[in-house]
Amino acid sequence: MKANIGLIGLAVMGQNLALNMNDHGFRVAVHNRTLSKVDEFLDGPAKDTEIIGTHSLEELADSLESPRIIMLMVKAGEVVDQYIDKLVPLLSADDIIVDGGNSLFTDTARRTIALKEQNILYVGAGVSGGEEGARHGPSIMPGGNKDAWPAVKPIFQSISAQVNGEPCCEWVGDNGAGHYVKMVHNGIEYGDMQLIGEAYQLLSDGLSLGANELRSIFSAWNQGPLSSYLIEITAAILAYKDEDGQLLLKKILDTAGQKGTGKWTGINAMDLGIPLTLIGEAVFARCLSAQKDERVKAASVLPKRALRFIGDKKDIISAIGDALYAAKIISYAQGFRLMREASKEYNLSLNYGDIALMWRGGCVIRSRFLNDIKEAYDADPDLENLLFADFFASAMKQADKGWRKAVILGIELSIPTPALSSALAFYDGYRSEKLPANLLQAQRDYFGAHTYERVDQPRGRFFHTDWTGHGGKTASTTYTV
DSSP, rough: BSSSSEEEESSSSHHHHHHHHTTOOOOOEOOOOHHHHHHHHTTTTTTSOOEOOOSHHHHHHTBSSSSSSEEEOOOSSSHHHHHHHHGGOOOOOOOEEEEEOOOHHHHHHHHHHHHHHTOOEEEEEESSSSHHHHHHEEEEEEEEOOOGGHHHHHHHHHSSOEEEEEEBBOOOETHHHHHHHHHHHHHHHHHHHHHHHHHIIIIISSOOOOOHHHHHHHHHTTTTTTTTTHHOOOOOOOOOOTTSSSSGGGGSSSSOOOOSSHHHHHHHHHHHHEEEEEEHHHHHHHHHHHHHHHHHHHHHHSSOOOOOOOSHHHHHHHHHHHHHHHHHHHHHHHHHHHHHHHHHHOOOOOOOOHHHHHSSSSSTOOOOOOTHHHHHHHTTTTSGGGGGGGHHHHHHHHHHHHHHHHHHHHHHHHHHOOOHHHHHHHHHHHSOOOOOHHHHHHHHHHOOOOOOTTTSSSOOOBBBOOSSSSSSSSOOOOOOO
C-alpha cells in the first residue's frame, strides 16, 4: 500500500509530525539524511505504527501515491534548496513539495515561482507549537501554490489543533504568504516573551517577591484576560525544582538565544516603514542579554542605586498586570499592521480573521484575546489598526493608568523595561495629532535640501527654503518620509 505523504527530516519536530499524521489515519513514509535515524525511529517512537522507513530519496518517491506529497522538515536556507534539486528529477507534474521549516518568506516565494515553471506545486507552511504541538496539534499556516491546497488540506487540517471544532489551519495566500505570517507570529512571540520577562523582573527584583508568590500571580493572570500558553508555562517554570530541591530558574544563565525570525520581522518592518517598536526592542533585549561579560563589568563600573519599593504591593501588582496586557495588545496591533502593509506590498491577500483563528490553538502565542482579534476583523475586515476596534480601545483606556505606574516603577528602581516602555511610547505617539517631525523635516531641509510639506498647502507639494541665505534654491532630488 502506498503512503499518503512523505516526510524528510527526523529531528524531534519531524518525528512528532509523522506520529501525529499516523495517529490520524495517514500512512507516512519517512527519510533522513543520516540513515541510521530512520531505523532508530522505526525501532523506537514509531514502533507498532504504520509509518514506512525509506533509505533513499528514490525509495521515498516510489513509496508515495499520486500526486506525491513530500514534506521537508529540515534546516532553513541552502539545505531546502539542495533537497528540492534532488527531489525534482524524481517527481512528476502536479506533485507537491511542502517546506515546514522556518524559511524566509522571500525564499519561499522564489521557490514557488521556480517550481511552478517545472509543473511542481510548492507549499511553504509555517508550523508553530514546538515539540508538543507537532505531536498533538500544531498551528499550521500554509501558503504558496494554491493548486496544492486540495491535496494537503485533509492532512493538515486533521493534524492541526482544533478550537471549537475549527482547525487551526487555513490557506494563507500565494507564494511566501504562509512563511510571512509565521515570521510575524514568531516576532510577536519574541515580544510576548520579553514582556513577560520584564513583568517577572519587576515583581521579583522590584517587589522582592519569592517563587511561590510569583507562581500564584502568574497562575491568577492565566485565569483572566492575560490567559495564554506563555503565561501558563511561566507559572509552571516558577514551580519547577532542580534535583536538589532548589528553583531551577535561578540556575539558568541569563543569556537568551535566537534563530533569526524575530530579526527578520524587524528588518521587514523597516523595509515597509512600519513602526514595529516592541518586537524590535525584544530582539535587541536578547542581543543585550548575550553580552553577559560586559554587563557584569558594567555592573561594577556603573553600579545602580540600591532602592526598594515602598507602597501598596497589591496595587502595583495589578498595575504590572495592566501594563503587560496593554503592551501585549500593542504588540499584536503592530504585528497585524505590518501584515496589512505586507499584504498590499507583496499582493498576499491576507485574511486577518483567519490568521487570528489559526493562532488560537496549537501555537506558542495562543491566547484568549485572539478570539477578540478574530471578532474585530470579522466585524471589519478592512480594520486599519486593532486599536480602533471598540474592545481594544476600551481595554487600552482601562489599562492606561496601571501601565504608566509599572513603567515608572522600572525607571525608579533601575529595572529595564524596553518592551513595556517602548510600547507605551508608541501608543502615546500613535494617538498624537501632532509630533515634532516638523522640526525634523526643517533640519533635513536645512542641511540637505530634502524639502518639506506645509500645513497651509495640499499634501504632496514639497518646498525648500534657503535657510542661510547662501544655500541656493535647488532642492535635493530625493525625498523619503
